[in-house]
Amino acid sequence: MKRLGLAASQTAIAFVLLSIAPLAVHCAASAQDTSAAPHWVGSWGASPAFPNGPEITNRTIRQVVRLSLGGHAVRIRLSNEMGTSPLVIGAAHIARPGATVGSIDPSTDQALTFAGQTSVTIPPGAPVLSDPVTLETAALDRLTVSLYIARDTGPAATHPLGQATTTLSDAGDQTALATLPNATTSTARFFLSGIEVEAPGAGTIVTFGDSITDGYGSTADADHRWPDVLADRIAAGKRSLGIVNAGISGNRVLHDLPEAAFGPSALARFDRDVLSVPGVKTVIVMESINDIGHPGSAGLAEQAVAPEEITAGLRQLADRAHAHGIRVLGATLTPYGDTVFPGYYSAEGETKRQAVNQWIRTTKTLDGVIDFDALLRDPARPDHLIADYDFGDHLHPNDAGYRRMGDAIDLATIEAH
Structure with missing residues (x-):
């Protein structure tokens, strides 16, 4: 194999450095871009306990939470961390509460997505975050989260002492309805373990x-x-x-x-x-x-x-x-x-x-x-x-x-x- 002379070697090195330079600039720009990333903070939570609740299938669950801090956008955290079966969320919505227990203001209703999809399957032992939705909220605002559970959960891992009324309906996906028909209530929290808001600083x-x-x-x-x-x-x-x-x-x-x-x-x-x-x-x-x-x-x-x-x-x-x-x-x-x-x-x-x-x-x-x-x-x-x-x-x-x-x-x- 022919060996490069000194001049040729220097030329080759210069070419390599010039090739790397744009990559270095791009990496620096990417690092700078992270400073504009959304700043998420926890605003509400309910820790799941051992599976102790009823089996849930083909039901809509509606839960009201009170934020402690407001922000410019909202996302929810769902938990199957204590579950023993896959948790299939067929649909999820977020809205302002309505005037009566278990109701929402339909004009504020937004469908939630997960990596762009309207449904998600959460394996046992895992949580999942929804995609953010733009929603201006203030401290102590109340929000309603509606979840359609599409498949049998096995014994539900709840937060047993919710100290708040949860509404459940057994007639399929009713996440977008203003009021849930044929509803029963519980004081436990189901699958919803956190609300995060985008709040810089x-x-x-x-x-x-x-x-x-x-x-x-x-x-x-x-x-x-x-x-x-x-x-x-x-x-x-x-x-x-x-x-x-x-x-x-x-x-x-x-x-x-x-x-x-x-x-x-x-x-x-x-x-x-x-x-x-x-x-x-x-x-x-x-x-x-x-x-x-x-x-x-x-x-x-x-x-x-x-x-x-x-x-x-x-x-x-x-x-x-x-x-x-x-x-x-x-x-x-x-x-x-x-x-x-x-x-x-x-x-x-x-x-x-x-x-x-x-x-x-x-x-x-x-x-x-x-x-x-x-x-x-x-x-x-x-x-x-x-x-x-x-x-x-x-x-x-x-x-x-x-x-x-x-x-x-x-x-x-x-x-x-």
Whole structure:
């Protein structure tokens, strides 16, 4: 083979460099173009639990959500992450609610697509995002999402404690109808796990916990959970922050309880329910009272845990959040003396609660503390809720208690960087 001389070699090299140069310019331009990409943030959420709901087939499901933050466009997240069969969405629509329960304003109705298609099949274990739709929304606006479930789901993986009315009709695809005929209702959330909005410069706070974050004991369809109260205050202050509620009633940090639909555990679902939320800046963690109480109430003595095991689990959550640049605020566990749930309270459990709270108040693992215990405990009986804030089961707050919690959070603390 003939070898190139020096001049020929230099010419060949120059040709190669000139050939690469346009590619380099194109790559630089592409990198610059990403700065104009839409900025999505979480504005609403409902975490799926273990499959515990009815089988759904050939039915339309209509659900109303209240956004915590508005934006210029909207997309939804559907979840089959806990399902055992493919989830076939035959059609999906989004609209403003109508004047009556389960109705929509037809003039605002828009069909949703998925990669340009009006239907999508979601395999078990997976979520899916819809294509965006242009829709100007404001903080605290309500939207209605209608889903047509085209094929049998098997036992539905719901968010059991929706604290909101879901409407279901069994006569096929009725996603575009103003009112669903022959409708029944449920208070669970079906397959809809998130709403995201395009909001440049905004961020999101995820509230991660159990039934007290999920709003057990609050008034249905009234948005009186403590994260709702926090969202009210953020909206009133015109701050660019969304709230995504990732509470699951009965949830524990360290163990599942599949037959009761209380899981997956906090450690198992943290990536799904916190790290996957777009724009998340801060997570407020209020978990582990069920780690203390469930072993006694559910006859699970082998699942009894020490305070050190609980705090090790909370430390894991904090470390995983910090690895993604997310701040972690720890909320103390509220009193539960004399709760009506048999076997849930014990003197030993109260000692564990105090130990966990002491760790939350003093550890340097967390970036801040929200002392809900100090807000709600009875000064005369510190292991009991103040009567005016007690839902009646001596474990969960009522609307007034949740308002006390949401009103007491320092907004500067959750916004600090």
